[in-house]
Amino acid sequence: MTDMLRTLCTIDGTSGHEDAVRDYIIAHLPTDCEHRTDALGNLIVFKKGKSRAKNRVMLAAHMDEVGMIVTHIDADGYLKFTTVGGITPGVLAGRTVRFANGTVGVLGIKPIHLTSKSEEGDLPSTDKMYIDIGAVSKEDAETVVALGDVAVFNEAFMPLGEHKVCSKALDDRMGCFALLQLLNEETSADAYFVFTVQEEIGLRGASTAAFQVAPDYAIVLEGTTAADLPDAQDEKKVCIQGNGAAVSFMDRSTLYPPKLYKLAMQLAKDHNIPVQTKTMVAGGNDAGAIHKAGAGVQVLTVNVPCRYIHSGSSVADMRDFDSVIELTRLLLGALADV
Amino acid sequence: MDMINDLRRLCTAVGVSGNESEAAAVAKELLSQFTSDIRTDALGSVIGTVGTTGPRIMLEAHLDQIGMIVTAVDEKTGFVRFDRCGGTDRRVLAAERITIHGEKDIPAVIISTPPHLLDKADENKSLPFDKLAADTGLSAEEAQKYIHPGDRITVNPRFEVLRNDRVCASFSDDRAGVLTVLRALEILQNTDHGCQIIAVFASQEETGGSGAKTASFGVEPQEAIAVDVSFAAAPDTSDIHTHLGKGTMICFAPGLSADMSRTLVCLAKEKDIAYQCEVAGRSTGTDADDIAISRAGVKTGLLSLPQRNMHTGVEIIDMKDIEATAQLMAAYIIHRGGQRND
Numbered sequence: 033m034t035d036m037l038r039t040l041c042t043i044d045g046t047s048g049h050e051d052a053v054r055d056y057i058i059a060h061l062p063t064d065c066e067h068r069t070d071a072l073g074n075l076i077v078f079k080k081g082k083s084r085a086k087n088r089v090m091l092a093a094h095m096d097e098v099g100m101i102v103t104h105i106d107a108d109g110y111l112k113f114t115t116v117g118g119i120t121p122g123v124l125a126g127r128t129v130r131f132a133n134g135t136v137g138v139l140g141i142k143p144i145h146l147t148s149k150s151e152e153g154d155l156p157s158t159d160k161m162y163i164d165i166g167a168v169s170k171e172d173a174e175t176v177v178a179l180g181d182v183a184v185f186n187e188a189f190m191p192l193g194e195h196k197v198c199s200k201a202l203d204d205r206m207g208c209f210a211l212l213q214l215l216n217e218e219t220s221a222d223a224y225f226v227f228t229v230q231e232e233i234g235l236r237g238a239s240t241a242a243f244q245v246a247p248d249y250a251i252v253l254e255g256t257t258a259a260d261l262p263d264a265q266d267e268k269k270v271c272i273q274g275n276g277a278a279v280s281f282m283d284r285s286t287l288y289p290p291k292l293y294k295l296a297m298q299l300a301k302d303h304n305i306p307v308q309t310k311t312m313v314a315g316g317n318d319a320g321a322i323h324k325a326g327a328g329v330q331v332l333t334v335n336v337p338c339r340y341i342h343s344g345s346s347v348a349d350m351r352d353f354d355s356v357i358e359l360t361r362l363l364l365g366a367l368a369d370v
Numbered sequence: 371m372d373m374i375n376d377l378r379r380l381c382t383a384v385g386v387s388g389n390e391s392e393a394a395a396v397a398k399e400l401l402s403q404f405t406s407d408i409r410t411d412a413l414g415s416v417i418g419t420v421g422t423t424g425p426r427i428m429l430e431a432h433l434d435q436i437g438m439i440v441t442a443v444d445e446k447t448g449f450v451r452f453d454r455c456g457g458t459d460r461r462v463l464a465a466e467r468i469t470i471h472g473e474k475d476i477p478a479v480i481i482s483t484p485p486h487l488l489d490k491a492d493e494n495k496s497l498p499f500d501k502l503a504a505d506t507g508l509s510a511e512e513a514q515k516y517i518h519p520g521d522r523i524t525v526n527p528r529f530e531v532l533r534n535d536r537v538c539a540s541f542s543d544d545r546a547g548v549l550t551v552l553r554a555l556e557i558l559q560n561t562d563h564g565c566q567i568i569a570v571f572a573s574q575e576e577t578g579g580s581g582a583k584t585a586s587f588g589v590e591p592q593e594a595i596a597v598d599v600s601f602a603a604a605p606d607t608s609d610i611h612t613h614l615g616k617g618t619m620i621c622f623a624p625g626l627s628a629d630m631s632r633t634l635v636c637l638a639k640e641k642d643i644a645y646q647c648e649v650a651g652r653s654t655g656t657d658a659d660d661i662a663i664s665r666a667g668v669k670t671g672l673l674s675l676p677q678r679n680m681h682t683g684v685e686i687i688d689m690k691d692i693e694a695t696a697q698l699m700a701a702y703i704i705h706r707g708g709q710r711n712d
Contacts, residue, residue: 110605121494123482126462126682128528128538136530138538142606143680144459145655155461155494162605164678164686166532168615176533186530187467190477193507198467198479257484262449262503268487314486339505340482343465347479347505 034197034350036060037209038189041199044132046099046116046182047233053095057208057227062216065225074241075227081219085368090224090247090329091214091360092238092318093207093254094231097200098342099184100129100163102177109167111137111177114158117232121155123343129163129183135176136186137163185344195274195351202346203255204231206336210253210357220361221368231318235285238318242325249292249367250331251360252319255348256280256310258337270314271337273347276306277355278335282313285320292332292367299362306355310335334360371556373549373689376400377537378529380545384471386437386522387456387577390414393433397548397571404555405569414573415585420555424565425706428591428668429554429699430582431547432575432598432657436681438523440470448510449503450478452523456576461496462682467526468504472517477526478504525683535689536614542687544575546675547597553696554703563700564707575657582657586664593630593669593706595699596658599687600648602676612676615688617644618695619674623654625662630671630702637701644694648674673698 045053054075061067065079075095098117105111115124125141139161147154163183167173189199199205211225224245229237242250260272271278279296281288300307310333319331334356339347380400385393394416398408401418408418416433436456443450450470454460464482469475481503485493504523506513527540539546551569558567568589573581575598586594600621601607602614612619620634638645653659654672662670673695678686 106605108605118485120464120482120485120488122461122464122496126459126466126679126684128530128684136532136538138530138532138679138684138686140604140606140679140684140686141459141461141682142604143601143682144457144461145680146601146607146610153460153496153498155496156606157494160606164532164604166534166536166538166686168534172533190467191507192477192479192505193509193512196507198477198507257486259484259487261481261483262444262447262451263501264487270484270486312486340465340479341484343482345465345467345479347507349507 040205040209041189041201044184045095045097046184047096047230049182050095050229057212060212065215070240070244072237072240073229074237076241076245077215077225079215079219079223079225081221081223083221085221087248087368087370089364089367090226090245090250091211092226092228092250092252092322093211094204094228094318095208096229096232098232099182102179102181105170105173107170109169109173111163113163116182119342121158124158124161125155127344128186130186131177131181131183133176135165137165137183140164187344192347196347196349198345198347200344202338202348203341206255206348206353207253213357214361220365223364228318235318235321239321239325242322242329246326247329250322250329251363252317252331252333253356253360254317254333254335255338255341256335257315257341258339268312270312271308271310273337273339273349274351275308276352277359278308278310278337280310280333283316284313285316286323286331288332289330292330295366296332296359296363299366300359303362305358307359371553377539377546377549380548381529381539381541382527384524385434386524387434387574389522390433390573397433400552401569404559411585411588413581413584415581416571417585417589418569420567421565426566426568426591427703427706428568428570428589428594429551430570430572430594430596430657430661431551432544433548433571434573434576435541436576440517440519440521440523442519443514443517446510448508448513449505450513450517451503453499455522457681459681460499463502468523469526470504470517470521470523472521474516476506476516478506480504528683536686537689538684538686540683540685542685543599543677543680546687546692550597550692550695553692554699557696557700558703561704563703565703567703572657579657579660583660586661586668590665591668594661595671595673595702596656596661597673597695598656599677599680600674602678604678612646612648614676614678615690616646618691618698619646619648619676621648621650621654621672621674623650625653625659626672627669630669634671634698634702637705638698641701643697
């Protein structure tokens with residue numbers, strides 16, 4: 033089962049360059065569904081369930097991941113870049129990145145031996161960083177890289193411990209994987225499954241997708257930040273890895289309808305599905321765009337807690353993923369018939 | 371020798387200071403192409419002798435790599451606390467993948483502070499070692515079973531061939547130096563060089579040079595050339611004027627033999643070997659410092675491989691510089707062997 037997740041995470045797909053992710057998903061859709069790709073690249077899939085839905089329900093996950101885009105190539109062949117989506121300097125310095133054509137670049141840093149006591153421990157900001165592909169001149173670099181080319185973290189997918197996985201792009205290939213898994217089983221009711229583009233640069237794909245689908249209800253499946261780390265205060269942990277699906281009541285982009293939040297918690301309780309509240313008003317996701325689409329949509333977000341999100345090595349617990357799948361399955365049926 | 375493949379094998383072998391045995395095994399295997407007279411001393415340095423007569427010249431590189439060492443395993447959460455072992459750079463550790471060499475090798479990820487917990491002012495600050503922890507994905511019980519204080523930790527090695535013979539190889543400090551010594555032995559293999567060469571791959575350089583100190587006492591060379599890495603210019607370095615791919619770096623320093631440094635320059639010119647000069651005002655910060663004052667003193671030279679991003683997982687070296695350095699070492703051996711016959 034994790035082979036599919038492994039492949040999904042390994043495919044490159046920074047915002048605006050989701051094609052390869054979409055191609056993979058299309059290739060793995062069941063035969064009993066209809067799909068189309070819209071102008072921005074959103075993949076919209078409709079699947080009939082056991083019953084005709086009273087309400088139009090949309091499930092969404094985003095295909096794009098954070099990465100880097102080349103903005104300048106200097107005379108010595110170093111590439112300047114800006115991040116696509118939010119990436120902090122600490123998870124970039126000293127790592128390698130990979131371009132679509134296989135070119136590998138290095139994010140170097142001035143050796144610690146050459147830093148002064150006063151700057152000890154300080155990282156350069158991303159605008160001071162550069163990608164080193166071993167080129168000796170601008171012309172040399174330009175034989176393999178052009179302005180506007182995008183790169184991703186050059187990290188493999190790996191299991192961690194008994195239940196966890198470590199990879200780039202768990203945000204939100206976890207959600208894509210969940211949708212694919214639900215699509216490949218018999219669903220309780222008709223529903224739209226939407227794989228969106230450009231979430232990381234401002235929820236852009238979800239806004240146009242929701243406009244077209246015009247759902248009554250939407251469930252966003254996301255990887256959200258888990259800060260259950262040593263030295264973190266309890267109230268700032270957001271959610272705890274291993275404690276189940278994390279359901280949001282509010283984040284920086286959305287106020288979730290209380291009755292939907294309560295419905296999710298109640299369903300989980302009734303069916304013994306591990307669930308937790310996403311406790312901090314932090315982050316945002318496609319729900320922020322979906323709830324404002326058309327005449328308005330009632331939304332819910334069900335999260336897989338991810339540690340070290342937006343790095344090349346985010347970590348998720350597959351038991352939480354399983355809870356997300358179980359809860360979403362029930363929510364789909366419930367919202368279709370509310 | 372298949373230089374890229376041998377470099378890969380050397381750089382990906384584990385050998386944090388004080389526990390170099392896996393790297394030593396690879397080094398020994400490669401060394402056995404040139405001699406069967408190989409031993410490991412009390413501190414773990416690998417010593418191989420080639421030739422039985424002539425001046426005793428030691429060619430040295432250090433075997434150990436920087437890493438980390440486990441200090442505690444949290445009883446409740448299983449998070450592993452650690453400190454550095456050698457000059458590991460904490461700035462490059464957030465969300466970095468590592469291996470804890472416990473009762474078995476345990477993969478782990480170092481924690482990274484999520485942006486919502488960072489004040490804007492702290493975004494460019496890295497956590498000090500006592501605030502870092504490793505996440506193994508294991509339960510506290512399992513983590514405690516396999517991981518104990520004193521276990522070494524290494525960053526998972528990267529090995530990527532870049533453009534223009536450049537290679538991004540974690541721990542090329544100083545496994546690339548080990549490869550350089552081996553390549554010099556290969557160049558000298560079928561020559562009548564006239565020297566007794568002692569190849570030394572020293573332990574514990576990164577933690578203070580104990581390996582080179584004791585190995586050179588044991589070897590008792592007449593002269594020595596050490597090879598290590600040194601700084602190559604990059605966009606964020608200032609006052610570094612040595613470059614990747616521009617040749618071996620011949621060091622001039624008060625503690626080194628000026629005579630040897632000059633001879634190395636003359637030989638590089640004569641044999642048309644690419645070189646650049648590096649000058650240190652005091653110590654060199656390499657094993658050469660300890661070798662030079664071994665026993666009654668050893669005439670010592672230092673050749674360095676220019677390197678970018680030293681002490682990170684993305685150290686970059688240029689294969690051309692390894693070749694130039696090996697050629698110059700070999701030229702020096704032939705020169706010294708020839709002097710004897712004069």
